[in-house]
Amino acid sequence: MIPLLELSAAHPVHTAWRGLPADQQPAWPDPAALDAAAATLSRSLPLVMPRECDTLKSRLAAVARGEAFLVQGGDCAEALDTVNATSISRTADTLQQLASVFGYMMSLPVVTVARMAGQYAKPRSRDTETRDGVELPAYRGDAVNGHPFTAADRAPDPHRLVRAYHTSAATLNLVRAYGAGEQSRPEHVLTALRQFTVASRACERHEALTEEIERVGGFTGTGDGWHTPGELFMSHEGLLLDYESALARVDAATGRAYATSGHLLWIGERTRRLDGAHVEFFSRIGNPVAVKIGPNTGVDDVLALIERLSPDGEPGRLTLVARMGAGKVREVLPDLVEKVTAEGLPVAWVCDPMHGNTVSAPSGHKTRRFDDVVDELVGFFEVLRGVGAHPGGVHLELTGDDVTECVGGGAGVDYSDLPRRYRSLCDPRLNRDQSLALAFRLAELLAVAPGAGGALR
Template sequence: MNALDDAGWQPWDWQQRVAAQQPEWPDPEALDAVIKELAQRPALVVAKDVDRLRAALARAARGRAFVLQAGDCAESFHDHSASSLRAKLKIILQMAVVLTYSSGVSVVKIGRIAGQFAKPRSAPVEVVDGATLPSFRGHIVHDDAPTLDARRPNPERLLWAYDQSRATVSVLRALTEGGFADLSGAHRWNLDFVASSPEGQRYQAIADGVDRALRFMAGCGIDLEREAVLHQVNVWTSHEALLLPYEAALTRRDPASQRYYDLSAHMVWVGERTRQLDGAHLRFASGIANPVGLKVGPTMEPDTLVEACRILDPDRTPGRLVLISRMGHDAVRDRLGGLVEAVREAGYPVVWLCDPMHGNTFVSQSGYKTRRFEDVMDEIAGFFEVHRRLGTHAGGIHLELTGEDVTECLGGSEAVLESELCRAYDTICDPRLNARQSLDLAFRVAELLIR
């Protein structure tokens, strides 16, 4: 029986399994009250849009589209302004235009946005300025300030995360449907601090080419005003389904199909630290009708991955399952191929994405957690090499980035030096590519797509 229609699955039966990476909530009754309120609140997305994303991902599974999944490492309660969201959307739109214009491949745009508030951690405690504190697990759990009181889990923050996510979805819809994303205005997407850079100038040339193409179409008698694809774009929402009480509270049964949807986002994924075959996270993800991602690290064995695919996609439905490899640039060429072959031989029509960020993190001599741009690009190149060798499809990339002028990752064509990390190191968790680095990466990925 299809797990999506399995009458035995319920949104809360994950509680019968071990749930990794959950906060120790100090007041269970307060948590229960918050969950009951969340369950009564409106869904953040609608089921038909989730189905539309699954159809788009099915095209990617067949090699007919490329996925760009990108956004913040962890969204912040401190910065959720409309201007910040516009900057983030601009760089995603720019990258998509570069990829499509340069390669001719359509791009499925998915944001790490409107719900990416929780973070798994490798250790339960961390040392900040000599003090041992509970590790920061995201603003949906507690504050990032380095005090014991700030790090105490507060279930009210689940409601705050919902409120911010709902506002973000509203602004995102207004921008993507209200003319901001109109392809004829591609020049306007160039961020001020990027425009004068080599990447910005290369992008400007593409925007000029788009203008010429639109004028040509108009000259041929095509009514551009009626071509909705030129005026609106779909940017889907996604986040890691880490805090299962939040996800379950926003899971609803669709009256038409009778299937359960996690309506906190269009897509959710299960992380490297919560992908236990008998664990709560895979159990929860197995029963929702959303597209589901699974992070795949270098310790994953082929048999384990195939079994995870069976749990998450028993009917082998294109667009259902997205495998997000996060190997590290020094392991991707050795470890990825066997996993890809095992999944192919088992007949699962997955979308393979490359997360080149998480396997390439290190602490600089100055004490900042960072990543090297060239390591990021080398992992992406290795990802393409493996798929090219096996004759499979390199389906997309999964990035942590921002539209702001931050200095968190080293390198890029206008290199961020280690001595500059302190200038604008603004992330509340992991380092992100800035807009120049992101655009530079898009041009280089486009070259890989057309080889």
């Protein structure tokens, strides 16, 4: 194992971001407790290794070159008390099945990344929440506070950072065991796809594509020599800078600092300010990183973010995740992609069709309509191909569990179904059947879309 050097408190990856505007950070009530938690994390083993991060970066370089496709997905917000092997394997299964469908659709190798083993913090639009005249801190993810609406649960607790670390380590152990097991083999993936097709309400529509995927034995690029069945990288939003900084390490082999909390970290739409602490911290780590780009993002902002986060133009270093909303993706995205492409900047473009399409159901539940998600994805492909750029991947909030949080799709969930199995602590997720229906539907639509190109059948 390549040795790692512990970082001194004076190392720039620890210090440079401090004193800069740090958005979406909790109001920790006990600074001494925060210092103690950070000290514990700084003495802890890394969750991922620099070489693993470099491997993912090389995979994402292929995405940026148009030679691979990214499938990224998982929970909106993981919960510390509900981690279990069954749920983790179901989500990993779902991602592998999506990889097979998208890989065949694109005729490209697939890079598979989970929102898992670290997605324990969430940005919020308000600092507080009020119910029946009672105002308490907003729920910011299990790494910060609890979801129940009580003063004790909602108080930010730095000891949760250590719990998040240990639970992430346990999740990683389960994921690595999954990757080494029979469930991750192509034969299992193909069997699961066949079962989905047989049970689907759109069985006749899905049958031809399923037969083609079976004929080629799955199409996730295994023949190109670098994709390993079951290979699954971990990602999360790098929101809590005290946590990320405490787990930063220097690779003795290269002298570069890495965030060892996950392979890929991203900066959210609410924390990407150029003069802010998040951009500063991310600029100093060697991991591949991503930035969420919303409909109000200007061209100059995107170019400046690329300059800050990938000044050397290293392919695979930076992924731009467009989250525009179905009603705006065709209007806003073309100018951004055109300008970045004209500059010759080697970034990967990925679509998050979830966050711009959240609506409120009559029951009060936050939900997303399957058709809106599909429409944004189709619009993303239209825009990228229209300007001669590569549509590099999808970024989905999903679970392998049988939840009822999004409406429509193969599972036939409607608004009245939402209260039955709404399990998310924050935003709604596609369930396994909806996720696969999305992949099949996209393949169907893009195969006949004008200008789809020869890569699609």
